[in-house]
Amino acid sequence: MEKLAIFDVDFTITKRETLLEFYLFMIKKRPWIILYFPICILSALLFVIKIIPAKRTKELFIKFIDGIDEKSMKSFVDEFYEKRLSRIFYIDAIEEIKKLKEENFKVYLISASGEFYLNTLYNLPEVDKIIGTVFLKSNGVYRSKIVGRNCKGEEKVRRLKEYLKDKNIEVDFENSYMFSDSLSDSPLLKLVGNPYLINFKGNDTKGIKVLHWK
Numbered sequence: 001m002e003k004l005a006i007f008d009v010d011f012t013i014t015k016r017e018t019l020l021e022f023y024l025f026m027i028k029k030r031p032w033i034i035l036y037f038p039i040c041i042l043s044a045l046l047f048v049i050k051i052i053p054a055k056r057t058k059e060l061f062i063k064f065i066d067g068i069d070e071k072s073m074k075s076f077v078d079e080f081y082e083k084r085l086s087r088i089f090y091i092d093a094i095e096e097i098k099k100l101k102e103e104n105f106k107v108y109l110i111s112a113s114g115e116f117y118l119n120t121l122y123n124l125p126e127v128d129k130i131i132g133t134v135f136l137k138s139n140g141v142y143r144s145k146i147v148g149r150n151c152k153g154e155e156k157v158r159r160l161k162e163y164l165k166d167k168n169i170e171v172d173f174e175n176s177y178m179f180s181d182s183l184s185d186s187p188l189l190k191l192v193g194n195p196y197l198i199n200f201k202g203n204d205t206k207g208i209k210v211l212h213w214k
Contacts, residue, residue, distance in 0.1 A: 002169055004176040005100035006160075006188060009111035009118060009132075011181035012198045013093040018085065018113045019061065025080045026064060033064040054112075055150040058133065062114065063144045070140045073116060081120035092213035093179075093198075094124070100177065101126040110160060110188065112152040116142065131159050157187045179211070 010017050027034055043060035046052045052060075068076070101107055106128045109121055115132035122130065133151040136143040149155045164171060174193040178185070181198045189195035189208060197210045 001172040003105045003172050004108055004192070005097070005105040006108045006110055006176065006178040006192065007093070007097065008180040008182070008185055008188075008198075009109055009113055009121070012179055013089055013097075013109070013121075014085070015088045015090060018111075018117070019058075021084055021088065022077075022080055022114075022117055023061075023064060025084050026076065029076060029079075030064075036064045039063055053150075054152060055146055058112075058150060059144050059146055062135070065116075065135070065142045066144050068142045070137065070142070073142055077117040077120050080117060081123060085117075085120060086123070090198075090213040092211075096179070096213075097124065097126050105177065108160070110151070110156045112150055112156075129163065131156070131163065153184055154187045156185065157191060160188070 007013055010019075014021075023033075023036075023040070040061045043052070043057045047054060047057040065073070097107055107126050108129045108131065109118065109127060110131045111118055111133075113132050115130065115134050116137075118130050118132040121127055131151060134147040136145040136147050151159055163169075173191055176192040177194040177196070178188050178192045179196045179198055180189060181200065183189075183197070183200075183202070183206060186206070189197075195208050197205055197208050198213050200208075200210045
């Protein structure tokens with residue numbers, strides 16, 4: 001049986017929210033997408049006041065990827081990793097990933113962020129599997145439509161178990177680890193014997209130990 005070291009990404013491995021970082025990066029590549037900024041703000045506001053769900057909010061926010069072809073996107077995300085994403089890692093997170101990998105854990109990154117740019121995290125040689133929200137790619141062109149569900153909460157567990165079943169992988173969850181900055185990941189945190197919250201600022205940790213990463 002395999003033991004897993006599962007990590008959320010935003011505010012767990014990275015110091016900042018990766019979708020916003022990607023948008024700011026893309027503004028430099030395609031300055032005209034600044035015109036999407038009001039849509040980004042509006043979608044966030046409508047989500048906060050509970051008029052639209054998280055899935056629709058994300059589709060509206062990421063509207064700026066509509067029409068980007070596969071080759072161009074590959075170039076964009078590779079440069080994004082090199083110039084922005086790789087520079088906002090918590091050092092403690094990378095050290096923990098390396099430590100657990102040396103202890104023969106399989107390292108899985110499971111995030112609500114877009115898989116199309118999260119896949120650049122395979123540049124970290126310790127990473128075995130990345131699971132994120134999937135966006136439509138039609139005829140080699142990206143669209144801002146989510147395929148299936150937003151990879152958040154219970155969906156993270158469903159996607160993980162689906163992958164494990166498909167690959168016929170048996171897991172020792174009791175001796176596995178999960179790291180997240182948020183209790184929205186409670187389904188995954190409850191799945192393992194060693195759950196940890198990262199830089200958690202709330203009062204009720206649900207009995208989960210908090211780690212302070214820099």
